[in-house]
Amino acid sequence: MTTTSAFPAANRPVGQVIVRASHVELYRDGQEVLRDVDLEVAKGEILGIVGPNGGGKTSLLRLILGLDRPSSGEIELFGEPVSRFREWHRVGYIPQHAVAFDPNFPATVRETVLLGRVAPRGVFHWFRPEDFAVARSATELCGLSGLEGRRVGALSGGEKQRVFIAKAIASRPDLLVMDEPTAGVDPESERRFYDLLGRLKDELGLTVIFVSHDLGVVSARVDRVACLNRTLVYEGPPRALHDEALLRTLYGGGTVTIAHSEEEPHTHGH
Amino acid sequence: MANDLLSIFQFGFMQRALIAGLVIATVCGVLGVFVVLRRTAPLGDALAHVSFGGVAIGIAAGLFPIEMAILIAVLGGIGIRVLQERHLYGELSLTVIQAAGLGGGVVVISMVGGLNVEILSFLFGQILTVTWSDVALIVVLLAATILVLAVLYKEFFLLTFDPEGARVSGLPVRALDTGFTVLTAITIVLAMQVVGVLLVSALLAVPAAAALQLRVGLKGTLLASVFIGMLSVAAGLVLAVFLNAAAGGTIVLLCLAALFISLLMAGRSKQGESGARPSLAVDDR
Ligand SMILES: Nc1ncnc2c1ncn2[C@@H]1O[C@H](COP(=O)(O)OP(=O)(O)O)[C@@H](O)[C@H]1O
Numbered sequence: 001m002t003t004t005s006a007f008p009a010a011n012r013p014v015g016q017v018i019v020r021a022s023h024v025e026l027y028r029d030g031q032e033v034l035r036d037v038d039l040e041v042a043k044g045e046i047l048g049i050v051g052p053n054g055g056g057k058t059s060l061l062r063l064i065l066g067l068d069r070p071s072s073g074e075i076e077l078f079g080e081p082v083s084r085f086r087e088w089h090r091v092g093y094i095p096q097h098a099v100a101f102d103p104n105f106p107a108t109v110r111e112t113v114l115l116g117r118v119a120p121r122g123v124f125h126w127f128r129p130e131d132f133a134v135a136r137s138a139t140e141l142c143g144l145s146g147l148e149g150r151r152v153g154a155l156s157g158g159e160k161q162r163v164f165i166a167k168a169i170a171s172r173p174d175l176l177v178m179d180e181p182t183a184g185v186d187p188e189s190e191r192r193f194y195d196l197l198g199r200l201k202d203e204l205g206l207t208v209i210f211v212s213h214d215l216g217v218v219s220a221r222v223d224r225v226a227c228l229n230r231t232l233v234y235e236g237p238p239r240a241l242h243d244e245a246l247l248r249t250l251y252g253g254g255t256v257t258i259a260h261s262e263e264e265p266h267t268h269g270h
Numbered sequence: 271m272a273n274d275l276l277s278i279f280q281f282g283f284m285q286r287a288l289i290a291g292l293v294i295a296t297v298c299g300v301l302g303v304f305v306v307l308r309r310t311a312p313l314g315d316a317l318a319h320v321s322f323g324g325v326a327i328g329i330a331a332g333l334f335p336i337e338m339a340i341l342i343a344v345l346g347g348i349g350i351r352v353l354q355e356r357h358l359y360g361e362l363s364l365t366v367i368q369a370a371g372l373g374g375g376v377v378v379i380s381m382v383g384g385l386n387v388e389i390l391s392f393l394f395g396q397i398l399t400v401t402w403s404d405v406a407l408i409v410v411l412l413a414a415t416i417l418v419l420a421v422l423y424k425e426f427f428l429l430t431f432d433p434e435g436a437r438v439s440g441l442p443v444r445a446l447d448t449g450f451t452v453l454t455a456i457t458i459v460l461a462m463q464v465v466g467v468l469l470v471s472a473l474l475a476v477p478a479a480a481a482l483q484l485r486v487g488l489k490g491t492l493l494a495s496v497f498i499g500m501l502s503v504a505a506g507l508v509l510a511v512f513l514n515a516a517a518g519g520t521i522v523l524l525c526l527a528a529l530f531i532s533l534l535m536a537g538r539s540k541q542g543e544s545g546a547r548p549s550l551a552v553d554d555r
């Protein structure tokens with residue numbers, strides 16, 4: 001699409017394509033939610049999705065995860081159409097508002113992280129020692145050592161968030177999808193979250209797609225951004241988030257065109 | 271005094287009641303935790319009323335009322351799932367199926383001559399009159415239920431904690447949901463014999479609700495829920511005999527007393543640490 005033309009080859013995904021959306025459209029109750037979305041995510045990439053409320057970010061994630069079907073267009077996961085994809089243990093998902101779950105839920109950190117092993121182990125199979133070992137190392141990686149016996153509902157927002165990440169990576173996914181993981185956590189936890197993200201990428205080779213509201217932080221911490229407002233307003237290196245024209249188009253309402261993306265984004269401030 | 275109390279278990283009817291009651295408390299205790307956490311406590315009520323239709327048909331036709339009730343309750347449970355998948359609001363599906371079962375039951379009963387003792391005993395429980403063959407049916411069916419729960423524990427746990435995540439991870443969520451409803455239906459019908467149609471959902475939900483106040487992890491909560499249920503059944507049976515009161519009602523009142531006490535305990539542990547960091551308040555283990 002035109003957006004990539006401003007950033008040729010170097011910024012285009014190289015290597016294995018983990019997620020590919022082509023010409024995706026979604027209508028709900030006759031309302032257009034997504035129009036003509038084309039997106040590719042390569043192995044090992046961290047993609048941040050930003051955009052206004054109601055811009056279709058959650059909807060797009062749900063399509064990628066096979067929770068909903070697009071009205072038209074194709075979505076492929078690991079080179080397979082989503083409808084035929086079966087290796088779901090390769091995908092981890094943390095829904096929006098995950099940290100706001102029932103505060104009275106009785107499960108401890110240890111019990112919760114172990115849930116990440118349910119799908120890989122399979123229905124009708126008991127956990128094996130390696131399941132406990134993997135869950136333990138995920139707990140450590142996420143900086144939760146010492147909290148294993150605590151009830152998840154009694155943790156702080158940032159700690160809860162890391163429990164959900166530990167649970168997700170305990171299933172040893174190749175792709176991690178997170179919907180607004182930093183909403184409602186304090187700045188210090190947010191910083192820890194992005195540090196953790198970097199480690200997941202470096203140490204586990206994880207591909208990450210996540211939605212965020214905080215443009216400033218996103219631009220410093222991701223490989224690529226996708227700006228979504230019904231359609232992809234921009235897709236490419238995060239420094240473009242400093243471009244005021246782009247931000248106006250993204251958040252300013254009005255008709256969204258992709259014309260702006262042909263101009264070179266300003267790079268001041270970086 | 272204690273000997274006096276326990277000596278009533280020399281009687282066959284008390285032994286049968288105790289065995290049936292403890293087994294039922296065990297299954298209700300485990301299922302109840304999931305039912306409460308999934309916010310589906312009204313499901314127990316709906317299934318009980320549906321199965322009342324089965325009891326009525328069984329009695330009217332001179333067939334086995336319990337078996338008939340199980341059949342109808344399982345069908346009703348599947349019906350609820352089907353309606354929910356058609357996007358009829360969760361509670362509305364319950365109301366619809368509950369009305370079908372209860373309405374059918376009332377019509378059938380009125381046609382065969384109104385409420386008789388047998389039907390009343392289903393409404394209010396009949397634990398003190400269960401026979402050995404009743405006990406055998408209860409033990410066999412509930413042992414099977416416990417086995418399924420043990421095997422699918424981690425799946426039901428995930429489904430309860432994170433339904434969407436369970437779907438994404440590729441679990442057969444619909445099959446598991448239906449299986450869970452069927453297990454609940456069977457348990458409800460058998461538990462109905464202890465406390466009756468009208469109180470059975472309390473036996474399912476209240477011990478679990480009390481255990482949840484203790485904040486002792488999921489495994490701990492399951493054990494506590496079973497324990498509270500068992501204690502209420504055993505103490506309720508003894509008390510009912512000595513007070514010459516209805517056993518079902520006595521058992522449920524004791525469950526409620528346990529809930530009350532656990533709520534007080536939970537309130538106190540929160541108060542006592544009001545100065546501490548809120549995240550440390552409830553779970554210092
Ligand atoms: N379950 C739903 N049914 C109907 N419309 C929905 C539903 N969920 C979201 N929408 C609509 O789809 C659009 C995109 O929503 P969403 O994907 O949640 O946006 P975002 O995550 O970017 O805030 C909004 O206009 C919203 O009103």
Ligand SMILES: [Mg+2]
Nearest residue numbers: 057058096179
């Ligand atoms: Mg959203």
